[in-house]
Amino acid sequence: MRLPRSILAVTLGFAVAGCSNIGLRHLEAPGPGPDEFSVLPVKPLTQPKDYQFLPAPTPGGGNLTDPTPKADAVVALGGSAAALNPNTAIPSTDAALVTASSRYGIPANTRQVVDTEDAAFRKKQGRLTRLRLFKVDRYSQVYRRETLNADQQNEAARRAGIETPSAPPVDE
Numbered sequence: 001m002r003l004p005r006s007i008l009a010v011t012l013g014f015a016v017a018g019c020s021n022i023g024l025r026h027l028e029a030p031g032p033g034p035d036e037f038s039v040l041p042v043k044p045l046t047q048p049k050d051y052q053f054l055p056a057p058t059p060g061g062g063n064l065t066d067p068t069p070k071a072d073a074v075v076a077l078g079g080s081a082a083a084l085n086p087n088t089a090i091p092s093t094d095a096a097l098v099t100a101s102s103r104y105g106i107p108a109n110t111r112q113v114v115d116t117e118d119a120a121f122r123k124k125q126g127r128l129t130r131l132r133l134f135k136v137d138r139y140s141q142v143y144r145r146e147t148l149n150a151d152q153q154n155e156a157a158r159r160a161g162i163e164t165p166s167a168p169p170v171d172e
Helices: 002-019 069-076 092-101 110-125 150-159
Strands: none
Touching: none
């Protein structure tokens, strides 16, 4: 009598686990350590000249000591601080890319359309991925037909006569 009860308990456990939707990604943090990407280089603190005339604090806004921390971090990593400003014009280095990618027009709801199509695709592909005996990341399995093989694309470019000096041959 114990065996049928245990089989029933395991079956019930699988049924309950199958009802959950944890998504395709099953990633866990390795520990409660710091997030190295959230640390920004800051300038040393300074005292104001007069404590009576301090500006009102603005959540998410700049401060007197370090007015542009994100721009400083981008510059420290070798980027351009002008790229962070959404009001700036398109840099001349990206003009050809923007022209080529928008040659057929730019729909206003592109992000929403892609999001809905991807949600439908994940729902269709993820029917059997909800049942997991072990902690496995199913993202690569679901999107395997949607990914490009870098080696095959590189070889196709070489066969077409396009130089690819930065990529080594597949044999090496």
